[in-house]
Amino acid sequence: MEVLIKKFSEVSITDVPKVGGKNASLGEMYNQLASKGVQVPDGFATTAEAFWSFLKENNLKQALIDLLKKLDRKTYSNLSEIALKARELILEGEFSEKFSREIIKTYRDLGKSDELEVAVRSSATAEDLPQASFAGQHDTFLNIHGDEALLKAVKKCFSSLYTDRAIKYREDQGFKHEEVALSVGVQKMVRSDKGCSGVGFTLEPESGFKDIIHLSGVWGLGENIVQGTINPDEFYVFKPTLEQGKNAIVQKKLGHKEKMMVYAESDGHSSTVNIDTDLKKQDIFVLSDVEVLKLATWALAIEKHYEKPMDIEWAKDGISNELFITQARPETVHYSKKTSTHIEYNLTGKSEVLASGNAIGTQIATGTARLLDSPREAGKLKKGDILITDTTSPDWDPLLKRVAGVVTNRGGRTSHAAIVARELGVPAVVGCNFATQNIDDGTEITISCSQGKTGYVYKGILEYEETAVDFSSVKQPETEVKFILSDPENAYQLSFYPNNGIGLLRMEFIITHIVKVHPMALVRFDELEDKRARKIITELTEQYTKKEDYFIEQLAEGIATMAAAFYPKEVILRMSDFKTNEYANLIGGSQFEPKEENPMLGFRGASRYYNDLYKAGFELECDAVKKVREEMGLTNVKVMVPFCRTVEEGKKVVEIMAENGLVQNENGLEIYMMVEIPSNVILLEEFAQVFNGFSIGSNDLTQLSLGIDRDSELIASLFDENNKAPKSMIAQAIEKANKVGKKIGLCGQAPSDFPHFASFLVKAGINSISFNPDALLQGIENINKAEAKNVGSVS
Known part of the structure; x- marks a missing residue:
């Protein structure tokens, strides 16, 4: 018996040859994922059988074959001409009375009336190539209502099998035109023209990092995203902590969204127009955090159901305020690349x-x-x-x-x-x-x-x-190999390198390049004298109830991106270590920083955290870390205190962290200390009673062992990590840390530049060595050689 139409309730993913990949996926989700809360608008699909019958009844199959024989397959100079004639042939054809009647009946049953607004989407398929993807090659018609308008839209979808791009796509893929059919999906309309819409990937789209769900959205219809007409809002959600029920949005980016696409209706036919977005709407996100997490949860459910990364489309009805999934297909760019x-x-x-x-x-x-x-x-x-x-x-x-x-x-x-x-x-x-x-x-x-x-x-x-x-040929050494990082932009890509996490995450880069504002200029904004700085800060913090929240959220997102990329590996975050002259360069910073003759040895590191000049700023740093660890669930973040001069100072900092919600050893929070001052080495066993572990900052330890200001060009040539004095200090620190059972690592360039320095560290018993990204692979090679030979001298 000839089947011309299948309701979504009758469709599953096994029906790709009958209704195409798009409609089969919609039917599969409609039937299988409703129990997971995933909402898919109801609808129906015309079948491939209906398309073949239409061609047969209008004697079109051979006519189309003959027409395509005339296509210039070398230069495609007549592609547009051939495509136009093919579409005209189909548009001149007539639907059978039976087919028209079935479309109208099913449409009216769907909406209980003849005025239901529907989306009419093309879904191509090939009987002998059920897995073929024809995504984006054919036409969609939105906001169709009424019997006559629907029939016209279905025929236009049929004709879109022969758009220029669809013909060229099949030519490139080696598909025979006469073997590809067109199914049409008719789906209840989501009024995203009055709401918002967008797309999503169940992996990070640039790197292919699998634990991120990337959503983007615009006001109005989603065509503005696909066409690239405007820059959308972006949301990055971390899967492992999403499944733990955490607020797993690790990053949000506000798009410009100057335009929004809406309907311009005429006699049941759809046309669209781009209008200016209201200025207030341009400056707010299209989705609330709750909605982002709901969509991400649905995306994750879809991915698990299909057991592969997915590319989805979503829409929010501006009338009912309900969210819907309007399409899902396998993501093919990264999923198909299985190479190390x-x-x-x-x-x-x-x-x-x-x-x-x-x-x-x-x-x-x-x-x-x-x-x-x-x-x-x-x-x-x-x-x-x-x-x-x-x-x-x-x-x-x-x-x-x-x-x-x-x-x-x-x-x-x-x-x-x-x-x-x-x-x-x-x-x-x-x-x-x-x-x-x-x-x-x-x-x-x-x-x-x-x-x-x-x-x-x-x-x-x-x-x-x-x-x-x-990477598959890189042997990981026994000594842990970690990154020195500062820029969140590269985090997902770098996560694929062989590594044991991040041994030094510099907070300063995130503050300088992402936050940009001195924290005290936010805390004491009413006292800020610099008019230009006040104007910039007002603009940057416009979306925040409290100006301090801007600092907390922006810093938290930078840290969270890094932590998510390397989760569950350890990410050791060094709290801010700007010098006063560097802090002064932040927006609004000059008013809140003392002027020092030698900032390198002045008001920096731990000494700032409990001082009234910066104590409130450090509180914001702690709030950002707390947000990352507790709200977002990224407990792999550990914190490290830089330039801690005395044991008493270390105790003060640990106490003030606890006052700000970062309680040592609670929820796995470890607090490390940088070993970069001779006092840190001399009294390391006493510092070990305060901190969970150590990281040797070889640059500062070298300058202070040799009495060299590394900012001074006049004596820069004397700076040498290979000198016996700093090497002796490093060896002592490692020995003492091992003696008291505390982890100790080193952050610096020397182990990658000098194989013998790596041998020295391995022989001394270092637990981990951290490298800049460009030095990591060479560093691994040097460590492997050192471990293989197990030679070196501590002197």
């Missing part, structure tokens, strides 16, 4: 920065900048050029396969340009704002996505290095 080989890109040249935006991928590319306004200018683009444009849509797909890289004015990490760039393995810098104004057509440029989440476009062809590293 990593290519490192390192830019060695320097030049003027022409533009910057969101980095997509981690590569570097060079080439000729080619500015295009639309795909119709394809003739200007040569293979290997770098495309510079305002934004891209699926119509650009045939062109994007020629390029070495992509740069757009608009768009976020989930825009069309970003998604396609990942799939093609080419670097892209999206959301640059003024790229088309700052980059001249025909000039040579370099685009770099190797410097974290921010991508850069440089003037000229710059030199860069590529290094292939097979």
Whole structure:
């Protein structure tokens, strides 16, 4: 018996050959995940059988085959012409009375009326290729209502099997056009035009880090995300602590969202218009934290059900305020890459920065900048050029396969340009704002996505290095190998390296580059005299009830990103260690910092934490750490006290931390101390009664052992970690720590630069050595050699 329509309640994932991947997935979720709380709008799907019957009844199958034979398969110069004729053939066809009747009946049953608003979506399928993905190749029509409008939308979906991009996609993939059918999904409309919508990945989309759920959203319809019309809000949720019921949002980024797409209705047909977003809505997140966590929980349930990373679409109805999942498909870019080989890109040249935006991928590319306004200018683009444009849509797909890289004015990490760039393995810098104004057509440029989440476009062809590293061949030594890190942007990518966590996480970078404001300028804002600083701080803290909350949240997110990337490995966070001259450079900082002749030996480290000049600022640091550990659940974060001069000072700091909610040994909180002053070595056994462990700061210990100000250029040549004096101090510290059973590590460059220094540390009995990222692999090699030989001298 001919089956022309299947209700979602009758559809499962096994029905891909009948209703396509999109509709099969919707039916599967509708039936299997409702018990997990996942809400999917109800609907129905026309079948592949219905499509074949339509072609047969209108004598279209052979006509389409004959038409496609005329396609220029070398240059595709007549692609648009052929595609248009194919669509016209289908649109001129007539539905059978039976098919039309069944569509109308099922539609009216769905809404109990003939005026239900529905989304009409294409879902292509191939009988003998049930796993083929045709995502993004065909058309969707939103806010359709009424019998006649629905029938027209279904036929338009049929015809979209022959859009330019769909034909080119099948040609590239080797699919026979006559073997691919089109199923149409008709689904209750979610009024996101009055609410918000977006997309999500159940992994971090740039690195493929599997424990992050990445959500992005805009006001109104989600097409603005896909088209890259605006920069969306972004949310990063950490799966392990989400499952523990914690507030697992480790990072939020507020997008500009200057436009929102809404419906412009006409006789039941859908058309859309982009309107200016209300200024107040631009400055608030599209989702509350509760809603982010709900969506993330659903995304995780979907991933577990399908047993693979997923790419989802979501929408919030602005009338009912309900959230829905409107689509889910397997994520293919990272899931298909199961290799332990990593290519490192390192830019060695320097030049003027022409533009910057969101980095997509981690590569570097060079080439000729080619500015295009639309795909119709394809003739200007040569293979290997770098495309510079305002934004891209699926119509650009045939062109994007020629390029070495992509740069757009608009768009976020989930825009069309970003998604396609990942799939093609080419670097892209999206959301640059003024790229088309700052980059001249025909000039040579370099685009770099190797410097974290921010991508850069440089003037000229710059030199860069590529290094292939097979992590599976790297042997982990017995001595723990950890990172010295400061920048959260690189955390997820670096987590794939062989490591035992982070031995030194510098808080200063997060404060300088993300927070930017001196904490006391927030605490005592009413006393701030600098008018310019007051204006900047007012703008930065506009979304916060208390200005101090800005510092706490921004610092917490930076720390949490690092902690999530390396979870459950230990992440040792050094509390702030700015010198007074460095603190003064923060926004509003000069008013709250004393002027010192030698800041290196002055008011720094532990001495600040209990002093009235900074005590309230340290309280904010503690609040941020407490938020990370307790609210977000990242208890792998340990804290470390820098430049602690006396045992009594150490006790004071531990006490003030407890007063601020960081109680030593409670909930696994360990408090470490930097060993960087001779007094730390001499009295280490007494310090061991206060702290849980130690990390040797070889730079400060060397300067204070040799009496060298390492900021002084005049005597910089005398600074040497290999000198007997600092090495003797290091050896003593290790010996004493081992004697009292406390962990001790070292943070510094020497073990990677000098194999004999690694041997010295291993022989002395060091527990861990921390390296900067560019020195980690060499450091591992040096430690392995040292352990194999088990030689070295402590003298």
